[in-house]
Amino acid sequence: MKVLKFGGTSVGSPERMRRLLDIINPNEEQIVVLSAVAGTTNSLVEIANHFLAGDKKKGSECVDNLYQKYKDFVADLLPEAFFQEQGMEVIDHHFGLLKGFASDLFTSIEEKVVLAQGELLSTSLYHIYLKSIKVPSVLLPALDFMKTDEDNEPDIPFSSKHLKPLIDARPDNKLFITQGYICRNSFGEVDNLRRGGSDYTASLIGAAIMAEEVQIWTDIDGMHNNDPRIVKGTRPIAQLSFDEAAELAYFGAKILHPQSVFPAQKYKIPVRLLNTMEPQAAGTLITHDSEKGKIKSIAAKDGITAIRIQSSRMLLAYGFLRRVFEVFERYKTPIDMITTSEVAVSLTIDETTQLPSITKELQDFGTVEIDEQHTIVCVVGDFGADKHGFVARVFEAIKHIPIRMISYGGSNYNVSLLIRTADKTEALRSLHNRLFE
Secondary structure, X not given: OEXXXXXXXXXXXXXXXXXXXXXXXXXXXXEEEEOOOOOHHHHHHHHHHHHHOOOHHHHXXXXXXXXXXXXXXXXXXXXXXXXXXXXXXXXXXXXXXXXHHHHOOOOHHHHHHHHHHHHHHHHHHHHHHXXXXXXXXXXEOHHHOOEEOOOOOEOHHHHHHHHHHHHHOOOOOOEEEEEOOEEEOOOOOEEEOOOOHHHHHHHHHHHHHOOOEEEEEEOOOOOEXXXXXXXXOOOEOOXXXXXXXXXXXXXXXXXXXXXXXXXXXXXXXXXXXXXXOOOOOOOEEEEOOOOOOOXXXXXXXXXXXXXXXXXXXXXXXXXXXXXXXXXXXXOOOOOOOEEEOOOEEEEEEOOOOOXXXXXXXHOOOOEEEEEEEEEEEEEEEOOOOOOOOHXXXXXXXXXXXXXXXXXXXXXXXXXXXXXXXXXXXXXXXXXXXXXXX
């Protein structure tokens, strides 16, 4: 069985929703994971924010505006009166629930319920559409089998235990529809996966049922070897390892969340990135195998702040770095890159909410310098210790650009460079010309 995930743009209009059957084969065993219709989640976030702020009037107006959009959506998707009536019943139910929050206590618990309505709407409407064209399908409520544990981590054994019986109970059906993003938490409350959203759901389902393959369908034909918004002539990468894909996703490749394929990686389920608008395109295949002797891609992550701590107490001292890292741990601030010398350590962060407090504590160790407006450029490929020449090509390409930090050797898959954000475009284009053209 395959798992196919379609993002918000893939179901962003009735026409696009209808065209999913150009990709989905009802005669093959498939679980189809759908995101909310494009724009819906943003609207639900706005509604929840108004209710949280106590502005019930504004929140109700936003509910009414979104309801009207869905009325038009249903009228277009389901022109036949019998099925249009079913579609209207669905949206009346969900929007009645949303309107009810205007007169009740609204907390973060209710907020999660509001955010779940987008996926519940898209899957219900698509299920009705399939019925209207006589394509058999089964709607599987994700809230029946997707759960997180006490640490807010997905509970794959729970999903496997509860999902397989739902599938086995319908042996005559091959096409199953379910929601991405949403789940229940350890208290049984409606919650969501946050990190990676629907991609994460597809990967978790793939792991839970030991799927043949997980397919992530978006509006771009796979992961490219550079940012196509900045560099001309980029092309999709045919094959990546899970580690390479995670590096690229973390350092700026927006097509995939870096943690969303970890369950598939753990259970050795291949993941394929494909383009809904060009179903014939080969896309990118992600497996455990890595093509040797190649530089694969370049990605860039903006909004980076560099922090340099200089102290003579580092010299021949043990425990110094541990105490520095504990500062960031206390403020729950992840570190991206780190380099050290005998008397200084430089590191980068992209979350600066707690920076003033972090800086104040770090000043106990020595002199602290803060540099903002930086970008990490990550070059991914075969950078194992037994390789020679690849790193030299990287530095040759950007020898005219000042480099603030270099990270190499942390893995066999990347070289990371910290540069000023003002130099990012020039760096990406120079690297592309030297490494791929």
